[in-house]
Every structure is written in C-alpha cells, then in structure tokens.
Amino acid sequence: MHLILFIVFAGFCLAGAINLLLQSHPINSALSLIVVMTSLAVLYLLLGAEFLAAAQVIVYAGAIMVLFTFVVMLLNAGREDRTLGSRSARVVGFPAVVVILGVLATVILKAQGLGVVTLSDGITSTADLSTVLFRELLLPFEVTSVLILIAILGAVALARSGDGERTSK
Amino acid sequence: MTILQFFLWSLLKVVVVTVVMLMAVAYTVLLERKLVGRIQNRWGPSRVGPFGLLQPLVDGAKLFLKEDLIPTAVYRPLYLIAPVIALGCALISIAVVPFGEPNVGPGGIHFFQISDVNIGLLVILGITSIGVYGIALSGWSSNNKYSLLGSLRSSAQLISYELALGLALVGVVMRAGSLNLRVIVESQAAKGIASWNIFGGFQFVAFLVYLTAAYAETNRAPFDLPEAESELTAGYHTEYSSMKFAMFFMAEYANMITVSCVATLLFLGGWTSPLGNLFPPPENIFAHALFPIFWFVLKVFSFLFLYVWVRGTLPRFRYDQLMNFGWRYLMPIAILNILGTSLWLAYR
CATH class of the missing domain: 1.20.5 (Single alpha-helices involved in coiled-coils or other helix-helix interfaces)
Known part of the structure; x- marks a missing residue:
C-alpha cells in the first residue's frame, strides 16, 4: 500500500516538475510547482513526518505559491518565447547535471550515521520533532x-x- | 476492524456529513437573508413554504436550471477548474472536525468524526490555504478587469490575514499541548464554561484576533473587498453563471461553517456542555450521543448568527485600512498573546 502510494505520488511529483519546465505560460508553471509541492508533502507523510507534511502544504503550497501566482497575476506576465537554446548549455549543461547528480547520490549513499527511514506506519509525532528541534x-x-x-x-x-x-x- | 468495514464506515460517514453540510450551507443562506432582512426592518424571504423555509431548495433548482454561459475570452482549463477547487477545499476541511462524543460507536468506530488526525488543526489550515487558488485562478482566468482586481485583493488579503490567524491559534495549541482537535476539546472539558479557552484559558484576545482574521479569510463583511459590489460589480465571480457561480457561493458559506466549527472547538469547548460535570452524563445511549451534538450545533449556530449580525451592522473597510489593520494591529497582538501565554504557562 505504501509502495503504491509512493510510486503514484513520486510520479505526480516528476510529472509536475517536467510540466513546470515545458509550459510556456508562467501561471501554468506556477500551478505545476504547486503539484510538486503537494506531492512532496504526501511523500513526507508516507515517511511518517506528519508535521513536516502539513508545514509543507501550509507554507510552500499555500503561502509561498500564493505569492508567486499573485505576482504573476499582478504583472499579468504573458507567454514566454521559446528560444533555440544556447549551444554551450547543451554541450556543458547536460554532462554537468549528470556529474552533479552523481556526486550528490554517491555522497548521500556513502554517508554513514544519517539514520534510516522506511515507508511504514510509524509516525514521528510533533512532540518528538520539537524536542529534537528545541533541545539538541x-x-x-x-x-x-x-x-x-x-x-x-x-x-x-x-x-x-x-x-x-x-x-x- | 477489517479494511472493508473501515472503507464502508468511512464512505457512510463521508456521505452523511457531506449531505448535512450542504443542507447546512443552504439554510445558512436562508438564515442570513432572514436575519439581514430583520436588521434592515423588512421580512426577508417569506413566500415559498412556511416562513420561507423552502426558499433554499427553490434557489438551488433555479441555479441548476439557469443557462451556463462561458465567455469566449476566458482561459478555459483554469476557468472551469477554479470553482471545483473552491468548493472542494471548502467541503474537505470538515473531514477532521469532531462534532460529538468520541466513545459511542460500536467496535472502536468514531461516529462523529470522519477522520481523527494527530495534526487536525494543521490539516484545516492547510486545506484553507489551498482554497485560495479557487478564487485567485477564477479571477485571473476570467480575463476581466473586475475579476482580476477582485482576486488580487483576495490573494493579498489572505496572505496578510493568514499569519494573524495561525498565530492566534498558537496560544490554544500551547495550552492543550496537542494539534489534535479532539485532545484540544478534551483539555477544556473539565469545568464546563470556566475551563473553556476563551474564559478559563484567558485566550479571549486570541479569540478576537482569530475571529477577525477568519472573517477576512472567508471574504465576509466587513472584509468583503474581493467582491465589493459598488466597485467591482461582483469581484472574482463576475463572469460565472449558473452552477459555477453557485459553487463559489456554496464554498463561501461552507467556509463560514468550517470557521465557526473551528472557533467552537478551539475556544468554546467543542461538544462539551457549558455546565461541565455538574450533572452526571445521561445513562441512555441516545441521550449520551445526542446532547454533545446539540451543544456543538448550538455553538456553531451562534457563530453563524454573529457572522450575519456583523455583516448587517458594520460598513466595509477601505483597502489601506484593511492592510494596516492586519499587519500593524492583528499580527503584533497575536504575537504578544503567544508571549503572554507562554510566560503564564511557564510561571504559573
């Protein structure tokens, strides 16, 4: 059950992120970003971080993205033009992204003592979270x-x- | 409890609560029209049925049957989805509201709450903050200057007042030590009216801040600038007709009811009796289940009454007054309330 939900919402998250890049209208991009934020909240919830999930929805999907859409609406930003893209970005950009992702992934995988989270029914209560946050x-x-x-x-x-x-x- | 049982019970609760909520929305509209009528020294609706009691049903039928116009210049996908977001978010947030005694169902089923969540209060705040998109997108996608101005005002107003609203609730959460709505209610149950947060908990400042901010959040008078008729025709829903307009209308009243429920739960002791434990709880299982519901409905009703009363009494704010009031007065007062409450909790 957890795995199915994880795959579904990770899929939403990726689809939203790709749609964010492909859309030419700012408001559609902003809405895709909201989809990304809320699916991330569901992923946090699946890992048992309920407070973090709620905060993600309230702060990012609610407050910050409202501000984004507010600015887009206020400036009435029109459609963006599609350029052909620069050649240096194509030559250097894609390999650079791959390298950075590889470095990050190896660092995270090699790092010891980060603790383990699993998709489970266990929930970190808000009280536990605040104990860590305000004591340690x-x-x-x-x-x-x-x-x-x-x-x-x-x-x-x-x-x-x-x-x-x-x-x- | 097997997963099938859980599913069927949840489905039943969702259906019942949604139907009750929609009826409550319809009759809140009637309540408002009758009360505003009396405040303005006229009768209000009185022709359809006894005392006009069938008016909401007739209005609903009328809105269903009206022609559904879609202007040519709108941005269709967002124009169509905006009312769904508004109404959906308004109806979903009732799912975490407990409105009766928890321990009456057989086999560990909570009859009077769809879902008992640890972070119930944050869920309500989160869903409310998503609900803004309904209004914001409707105004933008309508491609109409009145609509756009209405939704811009609405977004700005919500960003400003959401802070004060959230900060006002922190005092209550600190007193209860939990974000679970049921625990918050039970923390006020001991001595009846004397242990309610608004009186015994010394949270009346927070209560006033919450109420003011909530009126602004629900776009109700005196903060109804997003749909100020005299300046913006109808604000964000100018271009909407038929059921799409009705969905915005229902969302507004559903939000009013949710705000009243939250105020009841956080400040007025939820379903608990104002007499506290003076009388022993009734033996009869039905009385045991129904008395809490009676108190809850009574409290929510009094908040709805207050909503209409305020609307009938106060004139609309000017825009700069609205912003000044939110940032310069409500926010600092809410922060001071947090400071005061935490000092009191630390040194009592």
Whole structure:
C-alpha cells in the first residue's frame, strides 16, 4: 500500500516538475510547482513526518505559491518565447547535471550515521520533532531564524531607501 | 476492524456529513437573508413554504436550471477548474472536525468524526490555504478587469490575514499541548464554561484576533473587498453563471461553517456542555450521543448568527485600512498573546 502510494505520488511529483519546465505560460508553471509541492508533502507523510507534511502544504503550497501566482497575476506576465537554446548549455549543461547528480547520490549513499527511514506506519509525532528541534538542535535553529530575520530587515531597508529617494527629489 | 468495514464506515460517514453540510450551507443562506432582512426592518424571504423555509431548495433548482454561459475570452482549463477547487477545499476541511462524543460507536468506530488526525488543526489550515487558488485562478482566468482586481485583493488579503490567524491559534495549541482537535476539546472539558479557552484559558484576545482574521479569510463583511459590489460589480465571480457561480457561493458559506466549527472547538469547548460535570452524563445511549451534538450545533449556530449580525451592522473597510489593520494591529497582538501565554504557562 505504501509502495503504491509512493510510486503514484513520486510520479505526480516528476510529472509536475517536467510540466513546470515545458509550459510556456508562467501561471501554468506556477500551478505545476504547486503539484510538486503537494506531492512532496504526501511523500513526507508516507515517511511518517506528519508535521513536516502539513508545514509543507501550509507554507510552500499555500503561502509561498500564493505569492508567486499573485505576482504573476499582478504583472499579468504573458507567454514566454521559446528560444533555440544556447549551444554551450547543451554541450556543458547536460554532462554537468549528470556529474552533479552523481556526486550528490554517491555522497548521500556513502554517508554513514544519517539514520534510516522506511515507508511504514510509524509516525514521528510533533512532540518528538520539537524536542529534537528545541533541545539538541537549538543553536542551528536559532541561527537560521536570525538569518531569515536579517533577510527580512534587508528587504525592508531596500524598499524604504527607494521610497526615500523618490520623496527627496 | 477489517479494511472493508473501515472503507464502508468511512464512505457512510463521508456521505452523511457531506449531505448535512450542504443542507447546512443552504439554510445558512436562508438564515442570513432572514436575519439581514430583520436588521434592515423588512421580512426577508417569506413566500415559498412556511416562513420561507423552502426558499433554499427553490434557489438551488433555479441555479441548476439557469443557462451556463462561458465567455469566449476566458482561459478555459483554469476557468472551469477554479470553482471545483473552491468548493472542494471548502467541503474537505470538515473531514477532521469532531462534532460529538468520541466513545459511542460500536467496535472502536468514531461516529462523529470522519477522520481523527494527530495534526487536525494543521490539516484545516492547510486545506484553507489551498482554497485560495479557487478564487485567485477564477479571477485571473476570467480575463476581466473586475475579476482580476477582485482576486488580487483576495490573494493579498489572505496572505496578510493568514499569519494573524495561525498565530492566534498558537496560544490554544500551547495550552492543550496537542494539534489534535479532539485532545484540544478534551483539555477544556473539565469545568464546563470556566475551563473553556476563551474564559478559563484567558485566550479571549486570541479569540478576537482569530475571529477577525477568519472573517477576512472567508471574504465576509466587513472584509468583503474581493467582491465589493459598488466597485467591482461582483469581484472574482463576475463572469460565472449558473452552477459555477453557485459553487463559489456554496464554498463561501461552507467556509463560514468550517470557521465557526473551528472557533467552537478551539475556544468554546467543542461538544462539551457549558455546565461541565455538574450533572452526571445521561445513562441512555441516545441521550449520551445526542446532547454533545446539540451543544456543538448550538455553538456553531451562534457563530453563524454573529457572522450575519456583523455583516448587517458594520460598513466595509477601505483597502489601506484593511492592510494596516492586519499587519500593524492583528499580527503584533497575536504575537504578544503567544508571549503572554507562554510566560503564564511557564510561571504559573
């Protein structure tokens, strides 16, 4: 049962990703990305990470992609032109992608002590997750949140300085 | 319980809940028309059946029979799927709502909840956040400036108020220590009205923030800018007719009902009696099953009443007021509430 669901949703995920690249209209690409995000959430759920699955749907499929579609609609972006593609991308690009994927795969497969997850009925409860997050990994967690805060402050500062120039002129 | 039994029970529950939900949607519309009528000193629908009680059925038949126009310039695939997304998401989220005593079914079957999920609250939030696409895509695919403006407003409004809505619920979750809706309700059951989160749990600030944000999320007055009639004809559903329009209409009222259910579960003790354990639970199995449902329906009804009352009383916000209110007041208040609740939980 788990395996069937995994294959179905992994298929959705890949189909969405390929469709994202092939579509020429931005809004169709954005919608394919939503399909990818939600199928990823189902894959997390199959691995027993229920909180992660819910967060994936709420944050990525819900909030961030709404923002994407909002911007596409606001700018009313039209159809993109299809180019023939550059030759260097064809010559260098595909081998480079294969090499990078190979390196990543070997590193992940060779790495020891990462722990094992299996498709099973076992569920990591939200309480377990938060224990790990707020006790053992507290420092990385807080550092990440400070990083995000800095990004927000930077965005606000950029927006404000542009506004100030306009009013001063 | 075999897998076949599980499947059949689930199917039965889904069918019953969907039918009840759709009837509730139809009669919420009637409730709104009657109440707004009384608020404006007129009768509301009163011709079809006694007190106009058959009006929703006639309206439904009318919407079915109307001609289904599809304008030529629309982007068809999205135009057709948008109302389905809106109504589908509005109906799915009721699946995790528990509306009665859990331990009455035979053989470990929960009669009064389709699915008991550990992260029920997050599931509702997630499905609601997907529901936005119905409105956003309908406006964009209609190829009409009023529709586009309506759906842009709606997306912006939802992005802004979803944060306040989610943050307002954190206090309740911290008090219950769980995201399971049933556990949250049971954490408020001990002393009746005194242990409800809104009173005994000191979450009334969170309650007000949640209610305001939820009104904005469901596009109801005074936050109904996405379909502001005086500026945008009908907003995002201007180009829709017949059943496709009806699906948006039903989605709006189904969302209202879901929001009322969530407010009931999180702040008003769900299906538990306001008298708490003053009286021993009734011996009769039917009374044991039906009293909780009565309390639940009563609480949800009072929220729906409040919805209509607010709509009949308050004027619509201006757009900048809406944004200022969401970001400058609701969000900080919700964060302060989290801070206060966690300090209180740590030092009590």
